[in-house]
Amino acid sequence: MKDPLKIRWGILATGGIASAFAKDLSIDPRTRGVEDIEHELIAVASSTSKTKATAFLQSCDAPSRAKAYGNYADLLEDPEVDIVYIATPHSHHYRNAMQCLRAGKNVLCEKAFTVNALQAQILVKEARSRDLLLMEGMWTRYFPLSGYVRENISRGRIGDVDRVIAEHSLSYAGLFSDDKHIMINPDLAGGILLDGGIYSLTWVFQALWRKDSHHPKQQPIVKSEMAKYGPTGVDGMTTVLLEFPRASPFGNAHAVAATSLGLSNDAVAIANDVAVPCIRIQGQLGEIQIFPPAYRPTRTRIVLKDGTVEDKNWPQPGPGVGSGWFNGYGGVHSEGEGHGLFWEADDAGRALKEGRKEGSQLGLDESVLIMEIMDEIRAAAGLRYPDAVETTDL
Numbered sequence: 001m002k003d004p005l006k007i008r009w010g011i012l013a014t015g016g017i018a019s020a021f022a023k024d025l026s027i028d029p030r031t032r033g034v035e036d037i038e039h040e041l042i043a044v045a046s047s048t049s050k051t052k053a054t055a056f057l058q059s060c061d062a063p064s065r066a067k068a069y070g071n072y073a074d075l076l077e078d079p080e081v082d083i084v085y086i087a088t089p090h091s092h093h094y095r096n097a098m099q100c101l102r103a104g105k106n107v108l109c110e111k112a113f114t115v116n117a118l119q120a121q122i123l124v125k126e127a128r129s130r131d132l133l134l135m136e137g138m139w140t141r142y143f144p145l146s147g148y149v150r151e152n153i154s155r156g157r158i159g160d161v162d163r164v165i166a167e168h169s170l171s172y173a174g175l176f177s178d179d180k181h182i183m184i185n186p187d188l189a190g191g192i193l194l195d196g197g198i199y200s201l202t203w204v205f206q207a208l209w210r211k212d213s214h215h216p217k218q219q220p221i222v223k224s225e226m227a228k229y230g231p232t233g234v235d236g237m238t239t240v241l242l243e244f245p246r247a248s249p250f251g252n253a254h255a256v257a258a259t260s261l262g263l264s265n266d267a268v269a270i271a272n273d274v275a276v277p278c279i280r281i282q283g284q285l286g287e288i289q290i291f292p293p294a295y296r297p298t299r300t301r302i303v304l305k306d307g308t309v310e311d312k313n314w315p316q317p318g319p320g321v322g323s324g325w326f327n328g329y330g331g332v333h334s335e336g337e338g339h340g341l342f343w344e345a346d347d348a349g350r351a352l353k354e355g356r357k358e359g360s361q362l363g364l365d366e367s368v369l370i371m372e373i374m375d376e377i378r379a380a381a382g383l384r385y386p387d388a389v390e391t392t393d394l
């Protein structure tokens, strides 16, 4: 077998998800059966200071040769960096991704891809004109669990998908010490739609926007309601009804994508020691249930009308570094294993190997379409971020 291709990563920002990503890069890909590529963290950049970048590398047990930069521009000039993972707030994705592309770097950019669809379209055009990889870091799409769900839909286990009910919420109520918090700060494009609603929409799209659909693909019709978080005016709860046109004796397919900053199915289920699915994908023959959290589920159930019940657990693989490695970030992960960001990193690495220019499970046209839908939802409720955040000027 040929030697694995080494993917040389740079990371922009030193916050919570940047740290989880750096730790996942350090996990040997062979622990998840990946032998054709491997990852190396070459450099991290902090917009605040080199000291912060150095501390970040230490806290992530990064390779000793990894470099710390005190600004983003210096990392983009590093010829050893093949691909940049952007882990800044939503407000900064457009600007940072454009900086990377203009510096000739491939890009894996955290979700939500941008603040609005126009920004996403401009980035896509830039990446295509430069023949660079541009990929939205919607990690959930790359989990083996998601592949299993997609495959069972394709095999027709539940019949055609008639309805999807998707809910992703966080338990943030009362937890904000001030209005500058990333989740609620309009200057950082905060609010639950861009942060959490994107997961509910991801599950709806994984189920209903499919290459192998028996039905012609047509854009969904969207209706929505938003409840604002009073102190800052961003959305604290958003509920979306999507109708997917199709030629079926049962009419169009429906989906509900719900999200909230304060209500958490996950927290309620844990507190009461019960398991309640957050995603239900329903067809005439039965349904696929996915258990919370929607962004990192580890359990599925298929329930069919013929009496079949199939439960499966999907622990994230890894070296078993002990519980608590990722605890306190992005939910409760009791397995003490990898976070799961390595799956999207593997897909980005394989894209570089194969010459592919977008993610295999979330192409750029779909990322743009989802941004268009989120624009529509925000416009219906009058949620517009400051001009400096919505702009396409650099």
Ligand SMILES: NC(=O)C1=CN([C@@H]2O[C@H](COP(=O)(O)OP(=O)(O)OC[C@H]3O[C@@H](n4cnc5c(N)ncnc54)[C@H](OP(=O)(O)O)[C@@H]3O)[C@@H](O)[C@H]2O)C=CC1
Binding pocket: 012, 013, 014, 015, 016, 017, 018, 045, 046, 047, 048, 049, 052, 087, 088, 089, 090, 092, 110, 111, 112, 137, 139, 182, 188, 194, 195, 295, 330
């Ligand atoms: N896939 C997933 O599971 C998750 C994804 N995310 C996504 O990752 C992104 C970052 O979120 P998260 O890591 O939680 O955020 P954090 O607030 O923890 O970190 C953001 C980092 O961005 C950098 N930054 C640059 N400019 C600013 C600015 N003006 N204000 C604040 N920070 C700035 C900072 O690093 P520095 O000072 O070093 O430049 C900061 O540490 C978002 O897009 C979010 O949606 C978040 C959580 C989980």
Ligand SMILES: O=C1OC[C@@H](O)[C@H](O)[C@H]1O
Binding pocket: 170, 195, 196, 295, 329, 330, 331
């Ligand atoms: O992407 C995310 O997933 C986990 C959540 O805790 C976090 O708010 C969000 O950004």
